[in-house]
Amino acid sequence: MAPYEPEKDTSEAGELRAGRRKAARYAVPIAVAGVAAATIGLVPALATSGDPDLPKVTAQELVEKIAASDTQQLSGNVKISTDLGLPSIGGMAGGFAGGGGGADRGGDGGDKGSAADPKSKLMELASGTHTLRVAADGPERQKVSVLEDAAEYSMIHNGDDLWAYDSASNEAYHAKGEGASSERPGKGDKGMPQKLPSTPKEFAEQALKAVDDTTSVKVDGTAQVAGRDAYRLVIQPKDSGSTVGRITVAVDGETGTPLKFTLTPASGGAAVVDAGFTKVDFGKPSADTFDFAPPKGTKVTEADEHAAPGRDFKGKGSRGSKEFGEGDLNEPKIIGKGWGSIAELKLPGGQGLPTAGSGDVPPDAQKLLDSLGDQVNGEFGSGTVFSTRLINALVTDDGKVYVGAVTKDALVKAANEAH
Template sequence: MAPFGTEDRATAAGEPAGPPHGGRRKVARYAVPATVVGVAAATIGIVPALASSGDPDLPAISAQQLIEKIAASDVQQFSGTVRVNTDLGLPDLGGLAGGLGGGAAGGGDGSSADPSAKVTELATGSHTLRVAADGPDRQKVSVLEDAAEYSLIHHGKDVWGYDSKSNEVFHTTADDAGRSAPGKDKPGKDGHGKGERGAENFTGTPKDFAEQALKAAGPTTSVTVDGTAQVAGRDAYKLVIKPKQSGTTVGAISIAVDAGTGVPLKFTLTPKSGGAAVVDVGFTQVSFAKPAASTFDFTPPKGAKVTEGGDRAHQGKGDGPLKGGLPEHLLPTPGGEPGRGPDGLKVIGEGWSAIAAFDTGAKGGVPSGSEVGGDLGGFLDSLGDKVSGKFGKGTVFSTRLVNALITDDGKVYVGAVTKDALVEAADAGK
């Protein structure tokens, strides 16, 4: 089906057609200011996750109406299989994977079942997830591996991680104050969707990613409906989001939205540089029936090593810009407001070209690979480029989507922007 008509483009100019102003307030929770993905947890592309069996013939719909359909969707019960492909352009971590994973290899004081140990594993390559949710208090995500499985289960106040390969269990408790329905951001004090969702509510589905992208709907963004598709056996509309600004590394985002429920079924982010997608997350099979209650039951297997992680509400506390863990705006949310950020973190610019900046207080800059030596030294050299400007000297670490400049006097500039944009921001901040 050909792209829908010109009314879609009214949204791109920030002037949605159709519903009255009051009806748009609910959409603003999702379409305007979780994480550009707390570095990523969230990031992903390449082999199309879902096969298409032709373009279904669906009633025409405007971009604004489709965004409202996503915002109005209140599906809290589902199960299915999700295919995740990630291509950030990172070099092979080799022997570093275990060390960077915080115990992923089972060494040291960490637990291989700790969810944080899985971040580096999901940041590259292809993965199959089995997901299920039944309201705000029950979710389960299982990462299927060769002859093994890792599961993260949220059931009431309990959050369990289980690694079948090592037979290790990680247990912690959910923070009631930060919990909300699956896929929903808890509104901030200003009424916008400032995500306070903990890991226990991240279901690993396209909706988690789509809600971040929808924050970009505004004057810095073009939003259109580009026909239809069939995803995981369901009819869907294709919503396309493109930055209008220069300097960003984001090319386009495509979201396949279920025509019946409004649930995003597939999310694909392609870089401006072209080539394979950076992020491709999509259902290969999905059901919106209530999952069996036993899906969320978990008892540590006999002989398993159990590590207690304590209450999430008390983890990661400290001073400075990283207080409470990775800051929400470490990667600026497209459409966010300039100057907003926690504990000394400053957001420079707006929209897709926004850059987060903070001062680590560390002097001396990033050591070279020869100074560090070993696998870590090689890793640093493969990512880092030495740069200089009015700000002085520093090192830019690059991926296909996110770039970060660390200056020799300890300042950090990071965003989904080009290396030149980072240097210009550092020069302007000097």
């Protein structure tokens, strides 16, 4: 079906970014990288079908419809497919998160952490295709289950409690009150998380925050997702240089809830992220959906115990100290604007990447870094570019990082200009 309207002109783009200036300051690299790193494993995917006959709307009206949507209750089956061009990291997840595989994290636990720790599971979900079951009943009750062969991993938020349970290892992770927030990437360090991510809406909101006059926004026909009639909203860069090709959001015609999110790279090929409902019901889920008690014999790790000194960068001791760089990576300098934005950060200690030889990186993690690295030189000195199909990062030998949804050449140019 042909698009309903031409691309937005500069004045319309100005309307679209009204009220989003603070978020847009961080632009696409931060928005996309943050979503990919923090929530990519907890949201869904499915192909669309059909061309429903819906009333014509403008892109501005559709964006406003998304903003006004207030879906508090839903349940359904979802799927997520992620193809960043990375090697499979399922077996390395424990190494990155500070622990081993499920078996290694069992028993006494020691310093290995918990197999049910959400940070470990997020690493496993950063590639491939995964099936999830989701449910939500307002801001106080959500559940996301990752369905695997003969096993299931679930995160349940019910009031002041956040539980994560891994049936394969029979381990559970529990956070209560303020302790729950530290396990939700992207949230603050105080208070409970508002809700667990469970639909493509959070992806769509992040993409819309980056809309500015470098962006084309238009309605491009209709589709049917999970049996629901939906509009297709297309967001894409106007200028070259970004690794982002286009973002397509299927928006439910009745509720304004995003049902599907697809991000395709400028290089073509399969989507980097394809996330959407396979089945959805906007009715109230049964109250017992959010009940959880650890099965008999379950090893339970409490969040406050897991976050003891030395367990992560926020603890005390040599690796948790300010000297190790607690603040630097959270305060990026933004170079450029829009889809060509690049974040400049500093590594702790003003040095380049640690290596397996120094004992700071697990061998499996070092193999992954080596497989992605591409040595480069410039006025800034020398460094390594790590590439995916979407996000590229240049790590210089003097401890600076340049990252964005841009090409390798753009990163080298930014480093030279900042030198």
